[in-house]
Amino acid sequence: xxxxxxxxxQHLDDAELVQRAQSGQRAAxxxxxxxxxDRVYTVALAIVGNATxxxxxxxxxxxxxxxxxxxxxxxxxxxxxxxxxxTNVAIDLVRARKTGKQVSLDxxxxxxxxxxxxxxxxxxxxxxxxxxEELMNALLSIPDDxxxxxxxxxxxxxxxxxxxxxxxxxxxxxKSRLGRGREWLRRRLYGKVID
Amino acid sequence: MKCETVxxxxxxxxxxxxxAGVSPEVAQHLGTCxxxxxxxxxxxxxxxxxxxLTIVAPSELYPQVMQALPAKPGVLSRKMALLLSxxxxxxxxxxxxxxxxxxxxxxxEHVISTSCVESMPGVIPTPNTEEYSQTSQLTLEQLxxxx
Ligand SMILES: [Zn+2]
Numbered sequence: 127x128x129x130x131x132x133x134x135x136q137h138l139d140d141a142e143l144v145q146r147a148q149s150g151q152r153a154a155x156x157x158x159x160x161x162x163x164d165r166v167y168t169v170a171l172a173i174v175g176n177a178t179x180x181x182x183x184x185x186x187x188x189x190x191x192x193x194x195x196x197x198x199x200x201x202x203x204x205x206x207x208x209x210x211x212x213t214n215v216a217i218d219l220v221r222a223r224k225t226g227k228q229v230s231l232d233x234x235x236x237x238x239x240x241x242x243x244x245x246x247x248x249x250x251x252x253x254x255x256x257x258x259e260e261l262m263n264a265l266l267s268i269p270d271d272x273x274x275x276x277x278x279x280x281x282x283x284x285x286x287x288x289x290x291x292x293x294x295x296x297x298x299x300x301k302s303r304l305g306r307g308r309e310w311l312r313r314r315l316y317g318k319v320i321d
Numbered sequence: 322m323k324c325e326t327v328x329x330x331x332x333x334x335x336x337x338x339x340x341a342g343v344s345p346e347v348a349q350h351l352g353t354c355x356x357x358x359x360x361x362x363x364x365x366x367x368x369x370x371x372x373x374l375t376i377v378a379p380s381e382l383y384p385q386v387m388q389a390l391p392a393k394p395g396v397l398s399r400k401m402a403l404l405l406s407x408x409x410x411x412x413x414x415x416x417x418x419x420x421x422x423x424x425x426x427x428x429x430e431h432v433i434s435t436s437c438v439e440s441m442p443g444v445i446p447t448p449n450t451e452e453y454s455q456t457s458q459l460t461l462e463q464l465x466x467x468x
Contacts, residue, residue, distance in 0.1 A: 147394060148394065148396065150393070150394070155390075155394070156387065159383070159386060159387075160383075163378040163382060163383070163386075164375055164376065164377055164378050165375070167376060167377075167378035167379075168374060168375055168376045171376055172374070177379065181379070181381075181382055181385060184378065184382055184386065185382075185385055185386045185389050188386045188390070189386070189389050189390060189391070192391060192394050192395070193391060193394070193395040194395050195394035195396065196394070196395050196396045197395075256370065258374060258375060258376055261370055261371070261374055262374065262376060265371070265374070276371060277371075279335065279336060280336055280368060280371035280372050280374075281372065281374060283336075283372075285335070286335050301333040304332070304333055304335075305329065305333035308364055308367060308368070309332050311367050311371075312360075312363050312364060312367050315367060315370075316363055
């Protein structure tokens with residue numbers, strides 16, 4: 127019965143699912159969750175750097191969305207809303223940590239932190255010839271401040287001036303963090319320094 | 322243009338500029354410098370790879386989130402919430418205004434009565450227990466005006 131309900135909801139778009147969820151159909155909200163959980167989890171993981179915190183960020187994101195369901199945008203902005211919420215929650219968490227340390231998977235393994243499972247994730251980019259695991263691992267080796275800027279700009283499509291507003295830093299700082307972060311990634315993935 | 326300058330410009334340019342097009346000066350350099358052209362291509366690929374980065378959420382996330390959801394969703398729409406908050410603000414303003422002006426009115430009333438007593442002692446006599454006691458002892462003859 128429940129599976130029938132879920133499958134009947136699959137063909138609905140986000141706006142229709144939000145409307146149904148607003149009228150009390152919990153299965154519609156569950157469908158929204160299944161549809162967008164990977165995207166929200168990726169953003170959360172890329173910012174906080176470990177699976178335990180990333181799961182907490184996703185949980186908080188969907189709980190907030192559920193509590194504000196009445197005012198949730200139904201004009202196709204659901205993913206943007208969820209990612210923005212996840213980003214804010216994740217950035218607050220990183221700031222609260224105040225360690226500024228890198229969070230490479232190797233470091234996490236040695237300290238017993240919950241390691242994200244990449245086994246089902248597809249190849250990141252055909253031309254790059256790396257898996258999502260390798261790309262995320264490379265991303266997690268970048269210092270927090272540069273990684274957050276990279277995630278906001280490339281994963282979420284936030285403009286440079288908007289990132290400056292969000293983080294309360296000058297645009298020049300955003301650009302230099304973007305430059306250093308990209309250069310770090312390029313060296314890590316291509317394993318070379320171009321002179 | 323120096324290679325170093327070109328690479329810094331490329332690294333710091335936004336994703337759109339990186340994929341859509343670079344400035345004419347940079348483009349001219351890329352046309353002649355194989356090393357910088359390769360650098361540009363690698364940055365474009367890294368940028369595209371990041372844009373498509375997808376990690377599959379762990380299966381335990383679903384029960385974790387569903388368990389954390391409140392029993393009922395928040396149903397207050399944005400318009401309703403705005404209307405409600407405006408009503409609350411208006412009510413607060415009314416209460417503040419009432420107490421402020423009522424307080425001022427009471428104060429003014431007090432000032433007026435005090436000043437009347439002080440400035441017109443003949444018109445409104447101050448209560449004097451001695452006078453009252455004398456008055457109470459007056460006889461009817463004393464009160465009747467003499468013809
Ligand atoms: Zn060059």
